[in-house]
Amino acid sequence: MARLALLLLVLLSTTGCSDTAFDPFDNDQRYFTIYGFLDQLEVNHSVRVIAVTRNAENILTPTEDNRIDARVFSTDLTTGDVREWTHDFQRLEDGTYGHVFRSRFIVQPGRRYRLEVVRQDEKMAWAETQVPTIPDAALVQRNEPVFNADSTQANMRLTIPRIASPWDINAIYLMHNQNNGSRPGGGALQAYMLVPYGRSGSRMPDGSWEVVFDLTKDTREIRQRVADFRAAGAYDNTPETATAMGIQVRILDQWWDPPEGNFDPEVLAQPGTMSNVVQGYGLWGSIGIYRQEWAVPRELARALGYEW
Structure with a gap:
């Protein structure tokens, strides 16, 4: 999993930073950058959320003044079960802090999950992933x-x-x-x-x-x-x-499968190369096991x- 974590860091350090430079009032209707995944082998899951604003995110102290206008929900689209994720400040490698939301549950193979990140004004970004499984x-x-x-x-x-x-x-x-x-x-x-x-x-x-x-x-x-x-x-x-x-x-879901199977950071870091977030940027996927x-x-x- 170290390689997958490295890939996430590459995406965050390039695509994520450039995403936050977009103006949310340019009528592009992009509200959040989202990075994370569900893992069938784990019960604790996390997702990083970055608000799309005029200025790049730079949180030096994890205080209430720096809280993000966002609530995160996930839905099991098979059962309809909805859960709200818990906000946390996570210290990043450069010493600043990022907004990370966490939840604890068992991921079921083959099921489709939806993640929604919602502002107080109800504007939102969302993504869906189907936990991969091998039939037959x-x-x-x-x-x-x-x-x-x-x-x-x-x-x-x-x-x-x-x-x-x-x-x-x-x-x-x-x-x-x-x-x-x-x-x-x-x-x-x-x-x-x-x-x-x-x-x-x-x-x-x-x-x-x-x-x-x-x-x-x-x-x-x-x-x-x-x-x-x-x-x-x-x-x-x-x-x-x-x-x-x-x-x-x-097993990675379809959104994680890189172009022509090539895990080249220079290719993957290009905006939009690997993204499934609607009204936002980034990637929210899932990992199954066989x-x-x-x-x-x-x-x-x-x-x-x-x-x-």
Whole structure:
């Protein structure tokens, strides 16, 4: 998520600042700049709101005199549930403060949400986002592992259908050892371990996303983690193995998908490149999650170097 946070900072430091220079009385009917997103993995959500005024926002002290003429509401368009977000001053990297609104709730996959930022005179800016999800998850294709000629390298190719925009891909491994917890010298190992792949892979002509997992490299990394846990006394020396594996993908909604899949800050910082705010500027999106697991055959586990 660090890259996504960096992207938000880039957008805020360029597009956001220029937006605040617009005159709200130029009949353009733009009232607020909005930046934020809903995250299916989180229950605490925030959005930054900047009033579109003649002068750029520059709050040096978080006092009532600097409060913004704005109330923020979100609506679950499936249930009609409306909630008002709470205002807060947040200290920014340059030492000034920004207006941040926060709310706490569970984000549901596939649902559409609407965010409204309203002034006292009822003029408003708004945006909508649909939390991305992958339909027909059973259609995810995974090829059999492919070993090189000397069997020292194994890869697995996976294809995810109709994904809007993958952001953070992880390989999942469920690790066990032979200790059921009754033996001395450490406990039983039963843990999920994730190996990050970032936004690796590529979009295919049919709209799917293809990624290749390096099973050999993943095994080395995971076994090193287990060794570190052993050294700390968490697990004993009974052999470990991967009993299941899978894929976890953070999914960005359509508004986050950059032009031609290119996360180039110089391109994305141009006003209007990524924006879905009506009567305002900025971007309010959402991040979903997809996860699927499957059993690891004993033959594959042994081929990767596990002892049982």
